[in-house]
Amino acid sequence: MRRPARPRRLLAATTGIVALGLLLAGCTPAGPNEPAGEPRSGGTLTYASGDAEPSCLDPHVGGNFPQALVSAQYLESLVSRNDAGQIIPWLAESWTPSDDGLTWDFTLRADVTFTDGTAFDAAAVQANIAHLQNPTTLSSTGYLALGKVKTVAAVSPTVVRFTLTEPDSALLESLSQPWLAMESPAALERSQDENCASPVGTGPFIVQSWVKQNAITLVRNDDYVSPPADAAHAGPAYLEEVIWRFIPDSASRYAALQSGEVDVIDNAQPDTIVQAKQSDSIEQLDSPRPGAANRIELNSGQAPFNDVRVREAFIRSANVDDAVSSLFQGTATRSYSALSSVEGTAISNAALFDYDPAAAAELLDAAGWNETDADGYRAKDGVRLSVEFPVSTNQSIPAEQSVFEQIQATAKETGFEVNLAPMDLSSWYAALASNDYDAVSAPYTKVGPDVLRILYHSDSIVPAPSGYFANLAQVNDPEIDALLTTAARTTDTDERSSLYADAQNRILEGFYLLPLYDQQNHFLLRGDVQGLRTLPTVAVPTLYDTWLNR
């Protein structure tokens, strides 16, 4: 998508940014609180995350959501995205694609240094892209997003040129993500273990220490100058210090918030959100993640789901609506799309996902699963219709695990045996890597509809250097491949949207996935926490504008 280059000089534009930022904070739902006077500097904020503790604080390595949550406080990207979905300047002031879309020149801010004193310049960008593309980094998310980037060259200290193998309509969206954030090249030269423990960026906070299984301590970067164009203020952050804790148990996390032991929690459970609505001292911030919706992928690469009729039968036999309304108590809306509702290009088709056990039974009969075994499950040639469903307990909140249990119970009525296997993250990755699954729910967040290419293009069945492959439904359809490849090269907005619409329709009609709801991203915060918002890129919170009214 071509955008007009917007040259911008910080000093001249600061007043404008502040005014715009205040306006945005005042009129968008991003900030849950009413402005409570002038922001005050100082204080320590304690954040309690329910996501898994990252094994590496450098989001280049692997590249998952827990890393993005914390790294957004100390790392910054070349560009960002505003609430309207438009790409806005960040560490890059402007950018110009060539007419053939194969060369992109980014003009960088000249006044930014990394917190270790290294200058942020074209060479630094080059080093970061090289780090992401180096197989030994074991990057998954960043590596996949840079698939079309052939070379990166420094034209001048402030101009960096990306040369692509083919046009990439998602390049800016990809670069806006926290997994492709800029780190100090000097810091990247250290060993991976060292860089994982204390990555160095340009962000408003600095990683001071990390006590594993306990907390990460972040301190304010007093020399900070580079907020994204949609931030509410300029200069250093208000908070002096951030304690980033991990409290996996949702009831304990909420209790810690209630007692004031922590100030912000993420991954709030539906029942606590409902409770918090009645509390005067707790506010909430709901910010669905972009990219893919939460969905169950059906592994079409092996039996029984290599037969489209069995996939459709499974989807028709799962009563998702009742599960969502009982377990999420109105805090989540059922999705009928492969994409998040925050993506403007999302296609939704409710008719494909009706709960219809009678139709499911007919489909199974037609597919040859017409025997019934001693336990009441369907079978074919003496083999039971079993669905192995590994569940990552780190990536699914308990309410979601209960949704899976209800799907297990309703699918059983049609004759599916669903074997739910709750496991920790590393066992779960191992189960996926060994193709030991028939159904799986794997969150995937990427800015923009290009996530469809990552999730459903046959190229994504090939594992990234980290060993992870994103096409867990193992969709291998030349027509879908062609649509996604063309869309990813098409820079015309309307044409691109229409190609993605065709691709989505074909994916949905192939019954490769069962959409559940948007990736839930509810935050609960103490009433005196002001100015918390999420970055519109991947909806991770940023504590840059946050201050404590106490």
Place this chain on the structure above:
Amino acid sequence: MSDLEVQAELATQAARSGQPRRLGLAEATAGLLAVFLLVAAVTPQLLALGDPLGIDPLSAFMPPTGAHVFGTDESGRDIFTRVVHGTQYSLVIGAAATAIGLGLGIVLGTLAGMLGRVVDFTVNRFLEVLFAFPGLLLALLFIVIFGPGVATATIAVGLSTAPGYARIIRAQLITVRSAAFVEAATVLGRTRWQILLRHILPNTLAPLLVLATLGIGQAIVWAATLSYLGLGAEPPTAEWGAMLSAGRTYITSAWWMSFFPGLFIVLTAVTATVLGRSIDRRMRHA
């Protein structure tokens, strides 16, 4: 058995005797509970007709009422039905784990107590190494290696209780071995096997019945612990520990989800303990 042997054995037993007691209130209650639990384990359908896994999303999170005496869980499953059906898991795991622990304990203890110094030394050092780990840690280690599940949890609990039993059995064997009636049998020229089978084992194993009853209570608590940690029975299985774990999430809004499974874990463990103590007292007085 010769007269001499009988006399010696009787004399040993007489030394332990006192006044037998009458059935107390605690014992009577424990007995009734034990009957209830056994019925629940063998024929749960007698007490609760429903399907412990049957969901009813529209009546989720119902507090205890006439229709659902223990309330319902997050998927509208009836908690009374689940608690009753869960008895089976807990009792079977508890009994099987105790049997494994006791079986291993008897083998190790007998080896140590009967086969001379070298074996005794070896077995003892081995037991000491096992004792260095808290029992539950040993169970966790086993599960990490062999993967979670009901069978592994049962074996894990059994293995981790074995060292304790082995110690007690060895000590008991050594005491009995030096008793007057064993000396008598030796003097009368009985072989080592005859003495072991006819005198030593019967006198060693009787106290084990007490230990086993007490052990079942502990094994049930441990098995529930493992399920609570997500290492035993997998949700939505109607197992008390797993139910407790599922209820934990909703403890501030739906207390009944964790209260009733917890109550039954406590009641079962207390029942086993009270019965064990009671058998112990009766055997001492017999």
